Amino acid sequence: MRDLRRWTGDLGLWAVLAAPVAYARLTPPHERWIVPLLGGSLLLLAVAVVVGRRLPAVAVLLVLGGSVVDGNFVFALLAFSYLAGWRGERATPAAALYAAVAGVGTVLHLAVLDTGMATWFLLSCVLLGAGVLPWLVGRYRRQHQALTLAGWEHAEAVEREQQGAAERIRLRERARIAQDMHDSLGHELSLIALRAAALEVAGDLDDRHRVAAGELRASVAAATERLHRIIGVLREADAPATTRPVGESVADLVDGAREAGMAVRTRLCPEAADLPEPAGQLAHRVVREALTNAARYAPGAPVTVTLDADADADDDGIRVRVVNAPPPAGPLPGPASHGSGLLALTEGVRLVGGALHAGPTDDGGFAVSARLPRTAGFAATPDEPTAAGGPADVGGCAVSARPPRPAGIVATPDGPTVVGGPTGPAVVRPGRPALAARQRMHAARRDVRRSLLAALGAPPAVALLLCLVYYPVATADAVLDASSFAQMRIGAPRAELSGLPRRQVEPPPDEPAPAPGTRCEYYTDGNFPLAQPTWRLCFADGRLTSKGRTTT
Incomplete structure (x- = not known):
C-alpha cells in the first residue's frame, strides 16, 4: 500500500511537470524535431522523478540541464529544488550544486558565449528564485518536521521517566509497609511462640494439651520463618524510618511545629483521637509531610490541620486535611519538587483502602486531603475531587490556634523531604533519556531557526549582491550623461x-x-x-x- 501511494504520487508529479513542457511543444508553430525533443523532455522528467527519491540533488541537476533546451523546465526546477530541500538529509550536496551552477554559468555567459550582463543577471535571478529559494523552503519544512518529532520524543521520554519514578516510589512504599508488617507481626508471632513454649513445659498440663502446645509452637515458628523469607525480599537498605516516634500524636507533632515557628491552627475532633494502627500512623505521616511542605515552600504562611470523622463515608472513616495559605513573600525560587513524599503517601493510603489528594487551592495556597479507614475494609472513593480551600469548622471539635514562636523550621523524624509545595503540583525531574531527548529537541529547534533565517534572509542578500556586482560591471565606461x-x-x-x-x-x-x-x-x-x-x-x-x- 505504501509503495502504491509512492508510485501514484510520483506519477502525478510527472504529469503536472510534463504538462507545460508538452503544451509548449505541441502549440503551433511546430519545430522540426518536435517528436524527439518532446520525447526526450518527458523522459528526462521521468528520470528526474525516479532519481529524486534517493538523489534529490541529481534530479535538480537534470532539470537544470533540461532548462537549457526548454525554458518551461523552470517549473520542474521549482518542484525539484523544494523536494531536494525536504528530502535531503544534508545541505552540502545541494549547496555545492547551486554554487557550481552559478560559477559555471557566469563563466559560460560572460567569457565564452558573451551573451552580456543583462542575460547573466536574468539567469542568475531565475536560479535564485526557482532554485535556491524553494530549496531553502523545503529545508525549513524538513527541519520543522524534525523539531516536531523531537518534541514528541521528548514528551514520551519525560512521561516514561515520570512513570518509572512513580513506580519506584510505589515499590519503595510497598517495601516500607512490608517491613513494618514484618517487624510488628514478627514480634507478635514470637510472643505467641514463647507463650506456646511455656504451656508446653508447664508441669500441670496433660500430655494431650502438651502435644497441642508443641504443635502450636512449631507452627508459629514456621510461620515466622516464612514471613521473614517472603517479606524480607522487599526490604531496601536505604528505606526510611518505618514508624513515627514512640508515643507521638498528631497534637504533639503540631506542638513541635509551633515551637519551630509555624502558625498552626488545629481542629481535632474527639472521634478522631486514639486512632488504631495503621490509620493513626498514616494520619501522623500525612500531617507531618504537609507541615514539612508548608515550612519549606510557604514559610510564614498560616496552616490549618483538621482531623475529624468523615461524614461522607458509609463506614467509620477519618478525614485528615492540612491547608496552608499562600506564602507571604510569594513563591520561592528554586528547582521544582520531585514529589516522592506525596507519591509514597498516596500509595500507602491506597494500600489500606483510603484515598489522598493534594493540589493548589483557589487562593494560591496548597491543600492535602486524606480519607483513612479505621479498619482495612474501608472502601475509598477513587474519584474524590482535589482538595481546594480551607477546611470547614466541625461541631464538637477542639479548635486551637496559638501564636508562633519566632524563627525556625519544622524538623521531622525523616528529615526534610522535597515534595510538591504550594507553588504548584509535584513533578518528577527528568532522567538521562529525557535529557537526551530534550537536547535533540533543542538541536532541532536551533536548526529550524537557522533554516527559517536562511529562507528569509538569503534570497534578499544574494539579490543585493547580484545587483551590487551586476550594476558596476554593466555600467563601467558605458554611461552617457x-x-x-x-x-x-x-x-x-x-x-x-x-x-x-x-x-x-x-x-x-x-x-x-x-x-x-x-x-x-x-x-x-x-x-x-x-x-x-x-x-x-x-x-x-x-x-x-x-x-x-x-x-x-
Whole structure:
C-alpha cells in the first residue's frame, strides 16, 4: 500500500511537470524535431522523478540541464529544488550544486558565449528564485518536521521517566509497609511462640494439651520463618524510618511545629483521637509531610490541620486535611519538587483502602486531603475531587490556634523531604533519556531557526549582491550623461563628439535593425539596477545621423 501511494504520487508529479513542457511543444508553430525533443523532455522528467527519491540533488541537476533546451523546465526546477530541500538529509550536496551552477554559468555567459550582463543577471535571478529559494523552503519544512518529532520524543521520554519514578516510589512504599508488617507481626508471632513454649513445659498440663502446645509452637515458628523469607525480599537498605516516634500524636507533632515557628491552627475532633494502627500512623505521616511542605515552600504562611470523622463515608472513616495559605513573600525560587513524599503517601493510603489528594487551592495556597479507614475494609472513593480551600469548622471539635514562636523550621523524624509545595503540583525531574531527548529537541529547534533565517534572509542578500556586482560591471565606461547627449548635434563627426563612453552596451532585444549603411551605438544612462541601454546614436559615413532613446 505504501509503495502504491509512492508510485501514484510520483506519477502525478510527472504529469503536472510534463504538462507545460508538452503544451509548449505541441502549440503551433511546430519545430522540426518536435517528436524527439518532446520525447526526450518527458523522459528526462521521468528520470528526474525516479532519481529524486534517493538523489534529490541529481534530479535538480537534470532539470537544470533540461532548462537549457526548454525554458518551461523552470517549473520542474521549482518542484525539484523544494523536494531536494525536504528530502535531503544534508545541505552540502545541494549547496555545492547551486554554487557550481552559478560559477559555471557566469563563466559560460560572460567569457565564452558573451551573451552580456543583462542575460547573466536574468539567469542568475531565475536560479535564485526557482532554485535556491524553494530549496531553502523545503529545508525549513524538513527541519520543522524534525523539531516536531523531537518534541514528541521528548514528551514520551519525560512521561516514561515520570512513570518509572512513580513506580519506584510505589515499590519503595510497598517495601516500607512490608517491613513494618514484618517487624510488628514478627514480634507478635514470637510472643505467641514463647507463650506456646511455656504451656508446653508447664508441669500441670496433660500430655494431650502438651502435644497441642508443641504443635502450636512449631507452627508459629514456621510461620515466622516464612514471613521473614517472603517479606524480607522487599526490604531496601536505604528505606526510611518505618514508624513515627514512640508515643507521638498528631497534637504533639503540631506542638513541635509551633515551637519551630509555624502558625498552626488545629481542629481535632474527639472521634478522631486514639486512632488504631495503621490509620493513626498514616494520619501522623500525612500531617507531618504537609507541615514539612508548608515550612519549606510557604514559610510564614498560616496552616490549618483538621482531623475529624468523615461524614461522607458509609463506614467509620477519618478525614485528615492540612491547608496552608499562600506564602507571604510569594513563591520561592528554586528547582521544582520531585514529589516522592506525596507519591509514597498516596500509595500507602491506597494500600489500606483510603484515598489522598493534594493540589493548589483557589487562593494560591496548597491543600492535602486524606480519607483513612479505621479498619482495612474501608472502601475509598477513587474519584474524590482535589482538595481546594480551607477546611470547614466541625461541631464538637477542639479548635486551637496559638501564636508562633519566632524563627525556625519544622524538623521531622525523616528529615526534610522535597515534595510538591504550594507553588504548584509535584513533578518528577527528568532522567538521562529525557535529557537526551530534550537536547535533540533543542538541536532541532536551533536548526529550524537557522533554516527559517536562511529562507528569509538569503534570497534578499544574494539579490543585493547580484545587483551590487551586476550594476558596476554593466555600467563601467558605458554611461552617457544627459547633458552630453543634449549637446550632440546631428551631422557632427563622431570624432568631435565629446562625452562618448569608451564602451557600448547591447541593444534591447526588440530594437529594430538600422537602415543599410547605418551603424547604431547604444549607451546607458546608468539607471539602477537593470542598466538597460537608453541612448541610441546612429552614424553613417562617420557622422551622426540620428539620436534618441530606445524603447525598453
